[in-house]
Amino acid sequence: MKVESLTVGPLQTNCYLLxxxxSTLIIDPGDEGERISQFIRHYSLTPSLILATHGHLDHVNGVxxxxxxxxxxxxxxxxxIPLLGVGKDTWGDLFLDNIDVPxxxxxxxxxxxxxxxGETIEIIHTPGHSPGSVTLRVGNFLFTGDTLFQGSVGRWDLPGGDEATLQQSLKKLSALPDELLVFPGHGQTSSLQKEKQTNPFLLSLS
Ligand SMILES: [Zn+2]
Ligand SMILES: [Zn+2]
Incomplete structure (x- = not known):
């Protein structure tokens, strides 16, 4: 089992192919759906399912x-679901005429x-960045969406976001084993151990 990532769209979202x-699972196809499809065809992959860590347009616009x-x-x-309909208000000109709500x-x-x-994809509800944010755990891989980034966390000031709820979700993730690799919705891959030791948002959890 391996992970490929394609960085897509104006917000540089990480679309992951597990x-x-x-056999391939597509996680967070935030934009450039044609490019993602071409990648799948080029490597003769067989996709079976699209999963989104949450409903923000930059994670679902390529579906x-x-x-x-x-x-x-x-x-x-x-x-x-309510977030799917708020594309233009929330994202302004970022996606322009490209909005394609799934x-x-x-x-x-x-x-x-x-x-x-033969693998179990564990679905961990981690609200706070959005009410329906989830983290996906498969083997040693953790797909955290916009809940946890390398060195940071997702915004909680967008519609449906809540800081205290996000902190509860981060506590949930902190309780998971150190050796898990973190594949965030934006930015670099990390490990849970590194985040527990260096991420100020995890260090400040009481
Ligand atoms: Zn988001
Ligand atoms: Zn995002």
Whole structure:
């Protein structure tokens, strides 16, 4: 099992492809759906599912373009459905005429995990950046979306965000094993150990 990442869109979102043999899970296709589809075709990958860590446009704007090529299901937490409709107000000119709001085919609220290619994808509800933010844990990989970044955390001042709730979610992540690799929604890959030791937002948790 390995992870490939493509940085997409005006906010430089990390779209991750989790690959086992040729089977592929697409996480946070925030934009440039055609480029993501081309990558999948180029390496003869077989995608089976699109998952979003949350509903902000910069994590889901490429979903529909991918679905034009690969008719895949798209899973999202239902509490982020209201965010899907606020693209233009929140993101201003960033996405211009490019806004392409997807429709979830399934809500992941009630799922503790998803079985995929013999692996268990654990769904950890980590609200605060948005009400429906989730962190996905697969083996030693942790996909944290905009909840936890290398050296920082996501904003809590956008609609539906809440600082105290985010802190509770960060405590939940802090309790996970040090050896987990952190794949955030933006910026560099890290490890949970490094974040626990150096991230001021984790160090300040009481
Ligand atoms: Zn976000
Ligand atoms: Zn983001």
């Amino acid at each position: 690959i086992k043999d040729k 529909r373009k991918i679905q034009e090529t690969f008719p895949l299901p798209f899973y999202l937490h239902s509490q982020d 429709s979830p085919t399934k809500f992941i609220d009630d799922l503790d995990s998803i079985e995929w290619e």
